[in-house]
Amino acid sequence: MTVIQWYPGHMNKAKNQIQARLKLVDIVLEIRDARLPQSSRNPLLDQIIGNKPKIIILNKSDLADPKITQQWQAYYHRRQQPIVVIDAQHQAHLPMILTAIQERLATKITKYQASGVKNYTIRAMCLGIPNVGKSTILNKLAGKKIAVTGNRPGVTKNQNWIHTSHYLDVLDTPGVLWPKIDDQEVAIKLALSGAIKDSLLSSLDLANFAWGFWVQYYPQILEARYHLSATELNPNLNLMFEKITATNEAAGDIDQQARQIVQAVRQGSWGRFTLDRVTAND
Ligand SMILES: Nc1nc2c(ncn2[C@@H]2O[C@H](COP(=O)(O)OP(=O)(O)OP(=O)(O)O)[C@@H](O)[C@H]2O)c(=O)[nH]1
Ligand SMILES: [Mg+2]
Structure with a gap:
């Protein structure tokens, strides 16, 4: 960590x-x-x-x-x-x-x-x-x-x-x-929003987190963007790179793909999102 x-x-x-x-x-x-x-x-x-x-x-x-x-x-x-x-x-x-x-x-x-x-x-x-x-x-x-x-x-x-x-x-x-910032998840969320410099975290960590989060909360966005069916969606991004490469120019270059994912999230291309959730006990 x-x-x-x-x-x-x-x-x-x-x-x-x-x-x-x-x-x-x-x-x-x-x-x-x-x-x-x-x-x-x-x-x-x-x-x-x-x-x-x-x-x-x-x-x-x-x-x-x-x-x-x-x-x-x-x-x-x-x-x-x-x-x-x-x-x-x-x-x-x-x-x-x-x-x-x-x-x-x-x-x-x-x-x-x-x-x-x-x-x-x-x-x-x-x-x-x-x-x-x-x-x-x-x-x-x-x-x-x-x-x-x-x-x-x-x-x-x-x-x-x-x-x-x-x-x-x-x-x-x-x-x-x-x-x-000792909470890794907080650090990742801050980086995805643009509050801390990119160089402080790896794009792959950011992309992995984003992918898992979207699979959990906004799966339809990924299905539409990457032409995937609900059953094809896996929360583990490493298992998805090959499937999403067909629609991606950066095929084969995982770091490049991760950077593209981070950019897409920040630009709003993955839709509107909220990374902090109110829990039932709040
Ligand atoms: N989409 C959107 N962008 C916003 C909004 N408010 C600010 N921005 C953009 O967010 C970026 C940062 O805005 P700043 O006002 O410089 O932020 P700041 O909090 O003063 O930043 P520091 O001075 O670095 O602490 C700029 O590109 C703004 O155009 C908003 O409500 N919606
Ligand atoms: Mg300012």
């Missing part, structure tokens, strides 16, 4: 900066990937933010399995944890974040209003692991492209205040992972 142990310098710096700026903000917006509501949760964040009010934003909902997203929403409602599900590319979803902030900080806002303060400013901090869409969300809230975004982990390197409206300033922060 590979234990991913790493802590690039800028992440360590980011963690210290979060701690330093926390006292300046009223609320934390924790952005997670809707395809991995649990695995994209940084266990360090709750320790760092303590009892600061927090809203979870499940972003990239356009890529996630809508049925499972609903189950996660119910899961967090049961725990009375405010949660908003959005697709940051969908402008109409953004007001849900503002409503959730107003609801969570209702007491504070009422106090401002009761004491006649008209021009109050709410300060929020946007936190989360890399590549979940933090900067994209803030650009959309601001209505212009202020922060740099990109489909790879580690795009934002420094904290930046973004003035999103007359009453809401949000601090954009670099994505932070925890120092040691």
Whole structure:
């Protein structure tokens, strides 16, 4: 088993900066990937933010399995944890974040209003692991492209205040992972979503996991894509390479085939999916 142990310098710096700026903000917006509501949760964040009010934003909902997203929403409602599900590319979803902030900080806002303060400013901090869409969300809230975004982990390197409206300033922060990802399955899920660099895991491990997962949860997608019958589907990818090569230019080159599978999953060619599941005991 590979234990991913790493802590690039800028992440360590980011963690210290979060701690330093926390006292300046009223609320934390924790952005997670809707395809991995649990695995994209940084266990360090709750320790760092303590009892600061927090809203979870499940972003990239356009890529996630809508049925499972609903189950996660119910899961967090049961725990009375405010949660908003959005697709940051969908402008109409953004007001849900503002409503959730107003609801969570209702007491504070009422106090401002009761004491006649008209021009109050709410300060929020946007936190989360890399590549979940933090900067994209803030650009959309601001209505212009202020922060740099990109489909790879580690795009934002420094904290930046973004003035999103007359009453809401949000601090954009670099994505932070925890120092040691010792759960191999979590590491694979993070890599498949694009939150950690490809070079940290082998494409074959990622493809094997994806194949087994799809056979269990989304078999019809594989049957259609690779022209297979239900009885031909085997959860062991190694036994399937030959069968899927007929439709694949990379026939014979297993590493190349594995890379193609990972790419197909990430591009959404294997459909919408959610890798974390709510279990019966949750
Ligand atoms: N499909 C989809 N893509 C999104 C969504 N939100 C962001 N993206 C894309 O995801 C990629 C990462 O977005 P960023 O905003 O740079 O992510 P970040 O969390 O700021 O990343 P770091 O700064 O590296 O921590 C970009 O290619 C965005 O266009 C979404 O809701 N749906
Ligand atoms: Mg960013």
